[in-house]
Amino acid sequence: SIHSIENGVASIGYWVAPWGRGRGAASAAVRLVIEMARAMGARAVTADVAEANVASRRTVESCGFTVASVEPLVCRDNGVAVDSLRYRLDL
Numbered sequence: 205s206i207h208s209i210e211n212g213v214a215s216i217g218y219w220v221a222p223w224g225r226g227r228g229a230a231s232a233a234v235r236l237v238i239e240m241a242r243a244m245g246a247r248a249v250t251a252d253v254a255e256a257n258v259a260s261r262r263t264v265e266s267c268g269f270t271v272a273s274v275e276p277l278v279c280r281d282n283g284v285a286v287d288s289l290r291y292r293l294d295l
Contacts, residue, residue, distance in 0.1 A: 206241055213248045214241035218263075230263045238267065242295050249295065252288040254279040261289065269293045 207215040216237050220230050234251075241249050252275060253260045269291035277285040 206237060206244070209241065209244060209246050212246055213250060214244070214246035216241070216249055216251050218251075218260075225259070230260070231266050234263060234267045238293065238295070247295055249293045251291045252278050253291060254281050254286050254288050256281065256286065261291075264291045264293075267293065 271289050272292035273290045275288045275290050279288040
């Protein structure tokens with residue numbers, strides 16, 4: 205989903221149920237959301253991913269995102285705030 209679009213930058217997020225993981229659903233959804241953001245006038249898309257979430261990192265990287273910054277205590281992992289990597293894709 206698109207969380208917000210501010211100053212031409214869309215912030216997105218995604219989650220896949222455990223039974224649906226590993227089937228390409230997340231990357232397909234991210235690609236659709238990128239196109240939605242573009243259609244809404246966004247010039248870039250960002251996604252915050254917990255550093256330890258290797259699968260999610262691979263998902264955004266497979267969609268062309270690169271790490272733009274490290275954001276302290278932005279993501280939640282089992283209810284605990286953890287550092288995240290802010291990924292960015294310029295459109």
